[in-house]
Amino acid sequence: MSILQEIKNAVRSRSIHVSYVDVGSCNGCDIEVLACLAPRYDIEQYGIYVHNNPREADVLLVIGSVTPQWVDKLRDIWDKIPEPKVAVAIGNCPISGCVYNRRGTLTEPPAENYIPIAAQVPGCPPRPTEILNAILSVAPLVFKDYEEKQR
Amino acid sequence: MRSIVYYVREFLRPEWLKKFFFAKTAPLVTPPYFKDYPSRTEKECTGCFSCMMICPAPEAIEVLRRKDRWEPAIYRGHCIRCGLCVEACPEDVLTSGRILDVTRHDGTALRSWYRLQVDDTLCMRCGNCCVSCPINKQVDPQLAGTGTSSSDEVIMRIEGGRVKILHEEKCTGCKTCEIHCPNRAIRVARMVEGVQGEEAEA
Structure with a gap:
């Protein structure tokens, strides 16, 4: 393994930039993501920074059951994120649609149909610790030795 | 002068430096009273479907027929952890957090017609x-x-x-x-x- 790769690994493990996208959620999961930023859970001590800009993100948190307006736009956001990237589905909604997946509702779950989802955090809403654990466990799987794996 | 020396010595201790640069709160543990996904107790399910009928989330719980017994199955990604199935079950087959203790203590039940x-x-x-x-x-x-x-x-x-x-x-x-x-x-x-x-x- 090259030294450059090792440096990249070290840097990437301490600087995970997260962007979240709300594709029609009830705001329950948004609040749980927000709670991760609070001193009690303090997501930044693990080197995770939350932005709302996909162009500087590594991890995309998908929140909400996909509404028809988001069907094409979710893919656009995913394409804007530079490689290496990973998408995490937060909550039941992007996984199954949860309580919104009924006749007569304007939702088109799951989010997997539109972008590749690497990890799913079930719960309605999930606990902040569960979100934190999911990001911390999925990020090294994708970002470690990324350039080596590409060859 | 002495105080400055004291401070420098204090701040050069390896424990202090480690704490300062790599400060981390311990990962928070889930408290025992957290209402997690319902899990089965050793009680036997009678197949009355009370849990399935009261569940507010689509496809979250299913009572399945195994070889010789009934068995409720919870599906993650559908279940919203409301705990209504635990409350509704007349046989206490499911448990989650301290719902069973609280219902026993308060003497509450769900009546249906x-x-x-x-x-x-x-x-x-x-x-x-x-x-x-x-x-x-x-x-x-x-x-x-x-x-x-x-x-x-x-x-x-x-x-x-x-x-x-x-x-x-x-x-x-x-x-x-x-x-x-x-x-x-x-x-x-x-x-x-x-x-x-x-x-x-x-």
Whole structure:
């Protein structure tokens, strides 16, 4: 393994930039993501920074059951994120649609149909610790030795 | 001068430096009272489907028939961890957090019954509901054809050209009448009410 790769690994493990996208959620999961930023859970001590800009993100948190307006736009956001990237589905909604997946509702779950989802955090809403654990466990799987794996 | 030396020595201790640059709160543990996904106790499921009927999330819980027993299965990604199935189960088959302790302590239970509703504007008085009802058949074997009956003990009968519901409490919620209604005029609704104290024991 090259030294450059090792440096990249070290840097990437301490600087995970997260962007979240709300594709029609009830705001329950948004609040749980927000709670991760609070001193009690303090997501930044693990080197995770939350932005709302996909162009500087590594991890995309998908929140909400996909509404028809988001069907094409979710893919656009995913394409804007530079490689290496990973998408995490937060909550039941992007996984199954949860309580919104009924006749007569304007939702088109799951989010997997539109972008590749690497990890799913079930719960309605999930606990902040569960979100934190999911990001911390999925990020090294994708970002470690990324350039080596590409060859 | 001494104090400066003291401070420098204090701040050069490896423990202090480690704490300062790599500060981390311990990962928070899930408290034991957290209402997590319901898990099965060793009690035996009787297959009454109370949990499935009360579940507010689609496809979250299923009671499956194994070789010789019934078994409730919870699906993550569908379950919203509301704990209603734990409360509704009369046999305490499921457990989650301290729901069972709290319901036992407070003496609460869920009471359910079925409500029959006929929309008079849709109903065309064919009497299919009265004829198809299996309870009606048991009570009055003579009931046929037009749905009229001489018995007062039937759940519903045609009286004066319209459906009259006499004994709603006898309904078992099989929804046979709903299936046989050509106009979707009759509706069977399961009503649930939280009760406490003496009512809960009954």
